[in-house]
Amino acid sequence: MTQPTSPSAPATAQDGPLPRQRRSYSIGELAKMFEVTTRTIRFYEQEGLLAPERRGQTRVYDEKDRVRLKLTLRGKRLGFSLAEIREVVMMYDAMPDGNRRQLRRLLEILADKRANLERQQEDIRLMQLEIDDVERRARDVLASLADQPD
Amino acid sequence: MTQPTSPSAPATAQDGPLPRQRRSYSIGELAKMFEVTTRTIRFYEQEGLLAPERRGQTRVYDEKDRVRLKLTLRGKRLGFSLAEIREVVMMYDAMPDGNRRQLRRLLEILADKRANLERQQEDIRLMQLEIDDVERRARDVLASLADQPD
DNA sequence: GCCGAGGTTTACGTTAACGTAAAGTGCTTG
DNA sequence: CAAGCACTTTACGTTAACGTAAACCTCGGC
Incomplete structure (x- = not known):
């Protein structure tokens, strides 16, 4: 899409080292x-x-x-909504001919996403710790149950 | 919760260094x-x-x-559903008196969540790379637009 | 020539996760 | 005591992200 993608391009043999799959x-x-x-x-x-x-x-x-x-x-x-995803994807495509305002807007959005991702990383770390903890307790209880029925 | 949490505990001054807030x-x-x-x-x-x-x-x-x-x-x-969250939270609470089958089930669920989280970590890394890339391109275009109108 | 596999549009149904509105309860404050 | 504020229940509404069904093309193979 960055190239005009002339639909009538015959794709001859000398289109490049490998015509981009x-x-x-x-x-x-x-x-x-x-x-x-x-x-x-x-x-x-x-x-x-x-x-x-x-x-x-x-x-x-x-x-x-x-x-x-x-x-x-x-x-x-x-966990992103389709709207959020579109926001980035579409702007990415509109980039080449985007004006400055659009580009700045894109950068804002990107910064936003980035912050979001970092927060998620932190959330994941915390949740992993929680899971570790729960698992440890579960194993403890399980071990102390070495002979009870069922 | 690990303690029986006697509801009639009068919370006198000598309940400990700080009565668990x-x-x-x-x-x-x-x-x-x-x-x-x-x-x-x-x-x-x-x-x-x-x-x-x-x-x-x-x-x-x-x-x-x-x-x-x-x-x-x-x-x-x-991005977890409330059902997924409940799955863990409830089992965690049911743990102390849980039987072996329940505990094993809990461990399964936990392993599942853990795998999920790891996948998400990978997804985040990949998406960060994407964002880096898009941002770089955006900045390039922006720089090349040093004087065009709006 | 027909038929099954894969494609298409149109449209109504469904689920999760709340929002929103109505109508009532209980306290405390001027 | 009326007004206001925070809480309550009940119930219908809404949005996102598809699922599901019906009815239709179209094409390669037997």
Whole structure:
């Protein structure tokens, strides 16, 4: 997308050392690959997180779409909403021709996310300590139960 | 909670170096303290995450409740569902008189959570790298825009 | 020619996690 | 004693993120 992506580009043999893995995927392939349903993928498109090409009526996903989906799902695992994820993803794409105001806005958002992530790291550390503690107690109780029934 | 917590303990002056901060909180205090609404706190109770005492009709929260709420909110920030959180919190409380099967189940759950947290750590690292990258590009573009209009 | 596998749109259903509003209770303060 | 404030219950509303179902194309293979 950084290149105009002329759709009529014939992709001759001298396009480069390796034409950037110009593979394409069907919706079903992606679904299996990431263990989500096709409904989910279509939903993400509807929410503006994906924008695959169409061959006729059928969606055709390329490498870039696959990466986007991957990032989206990663964001989800971290508890981000689709809106939050879109915020970054879309701005990232709008970057090359973005004006200064947009770019500054993007930087703000990024700083925000970064702070969020750091907080999550701390939360994870704390929760790990909690879990360690609970586990230790559980093992203690279990050991003291060396012969009770059940 | 590890102690039987005799409710009729008169809390005389010689209860120890500091009687475990036997403070109590109203729902409103907790709400402000954690920046959530009272609705949220009541909802968590309804979902089995909290179980405050009652003075008449009014809820009275103690230190233990406060900690529970804190843990719950921490879990939420990490994207866990209330059901997942309850899973751990409840089993933790059921521990002292739990039988072996329950304890083993708890250990399973804990291992699960732990794996989950580790995955999240990895996700965070990856996303931080992404953000670094996006930010770098954004700054580059911004720099190259040293004089264009808005 | 038909059929099954995979794709499509449209649309209504569902769940979690609260928000919001209404109507009542209890205290303490001017 | 009225007003206000904090608390209570009950109940309906809302949003995000899909699930599920129906009805339709379309294409390669037998």
